[in-house]
Amino acid sequence: SQQGEEDPQALSIQEGENATMNCSYKTSINNLQWYRQNSGRGLVHLILIRSNEREKHSGRLRVTLDTSKKSSSLLITASRAADTASYFCATDRDTGGFKTIFGAGTRLFVKA
Amino acid sequence: EAQVTQNPRYLITVTGKKLTVTCSQNMNHEYMSWYRQDPGLGLRQIYYSMNVEVTDKGDVPEGYKVSRKEKRNFPLILESPSPNQTSLYFCASRFQGGSYNEQFFGPGTRLTVL
Numbered sequence: 001s002q003q004g005e006e007d008p009q010a011l012s013i014q015e016g017e018n019a020t021m022n023c024s025y026k027t028s029i030n031n032l033q034w035y036r037q038n039s040g041r042g043l044v045h046l047i048l049i050r051s052n053e054r055e056k057h058s059g060r061l062r063v064t065l066d067t068s069k070k071s072s073s074l075l076i077t078a079s080r081a082a083d084t085a086s087y088f089c090a091t092d093r094d095t096g097g098f099k100t101i102f103g104a105g106t107r108l109f110v111k112a
Numbered sequence: 113e114a115q116v117t118q119n120p121r122y123l124i125t126v127t128g129k130k131l132t133v134t135c136s137q138n139m140n141h142e143y144m145s146w147y148r149q150d151p152g153l154g155l156r157q158i159y160y161s162m163n164v165e166v167t168d169k170g171d172v173p174e175g176y177k178v179s180r181k182e183k184r185n186f187p188l189i190l191e192s193p194s195p196n197q198t199s200l201y202f203c204a205s206r207f208q209g210g211s212y213n214e215q216f217f218g219p220g221t222r223l224t225v226l
Contacts, residue, residue: 048213
């Protein structure tokens, strides 16, 4: 089963609105990352939050991490049509190597 | 330009015909990894490599082989492809500094096995 589970699976909003996506995971982690993917293309890294951090900002992005609940959220403020994409969370576990586990993703559609 | 390249980008083959998908990065990254992406399942890690000659299994290694003879290259080998390996494949790399580093992804290879 997937370590990361995103919620919702799909989200449709109007331009200018905020978009919130959630991610839950099952085991202890070193860090949690969010990526964006535009229709079947390569993933682009958005933001990384370490396990000892609770909140991080980057431009219009805000990420929170709650290790007690094993969950994270990604907030995109003032969304634009160009934000239309799939968003994935990924967790790194220290298993002697570094296994990365991705969730199934949230498909965001921003209507102009 | 810093990048991860994959070849080929598209491949249609038949069951049992050995194939190799190449991956190369020009960022001197220690860590490289292969993923497959299937609808509704997100990305699943196939194999990863911490450095030259150091590889380990991800979550779905069955039917795949890898090698890491040089730091910049990490080819994915399908010795006897089967239709259930039809998928979109991504290679990625990053610096190996306590895992607190983003992964850089290649453009993807869309493989169809008939």
